[in-house]
C-alpha cells in the first residue's frame with residue numbers, strides 16, 4: 576500500500592453519483608475522443624469487466640479531496656502486469672477532478688481502464704449499503720487465475736448466475752411442421768429433414784439421396 580493510504584472497503588469509498596459521472600465525461604474531451612466514443616466506453620463500463628479486473632483498491636483523504644487507486648488486471652492477458660489507475664474526487668464539491676491510467680501508452684487519460692475504474696466506483700456508490708463491509712484491498716478475480724486459482728470456469732467469473740435453459744425441442748418441431756405446411760424450400764435446416772424433397776430438377780440429383 577502507498578504511504579498514508581488505507582485499504583478501500585464498502586464503507587469508505589467516495590460516493591460518485593450519475594450526475595458527477597455525466598459532468599466529468601462532458602468536461603473531459605479525452606474520454607470522448609473518437610476512438611473511445613461508443614464501443615470502447617461501453618465495453619469498459621460494462622459491469623463484468625470492472626468487477627472482475629479491479630483489485631488492490633486503496634484510498635487517501637486530504638481535506639475534501641479523496642484519491643482512490645486501484646490495480647487493474649488486463650482483460651486478455653491475465654498474467655501480465657496490471658494497469659494502475661488513480662481517481663481524484665473532491666467530495667465536498669461532489670466533483671471528479673481526474674481519473675488517470677498510468678500504464679497506458681495509447682492514451683492520456685481516456686483509456687478503458689480509467690473508464691472502467693470510474694464506473695466501478697460509481698456502481699459501488701449505487702449499491703445498497705449492506706451489513707457486511709466488503710474490503711477491496713485484495714487481488715482481482717481475473718488475476719487470481721494461474722496463481723491461487725489453477726483454472727476458472729466461465730460461470731465463476733462473475734457473481735451473477737447464468738440462466739440455465741432446458742433442452743426443449745418443441746419449438747424446433749413446431750417450426751419444421753409449419754415450414755412443411757407452407758412448403759418452404761429456401762431454409763437450410765429443412766434440407767436435413769428425412770422427408771425433404773427438392774423441388775424441380777434438383778430432386779433428381781444424386782446429392783439429394
Ligand SMILES: [Zn+2]
Pocket residue numbers: 658676677678679686687688689
Ligand atoms: Zn489504461
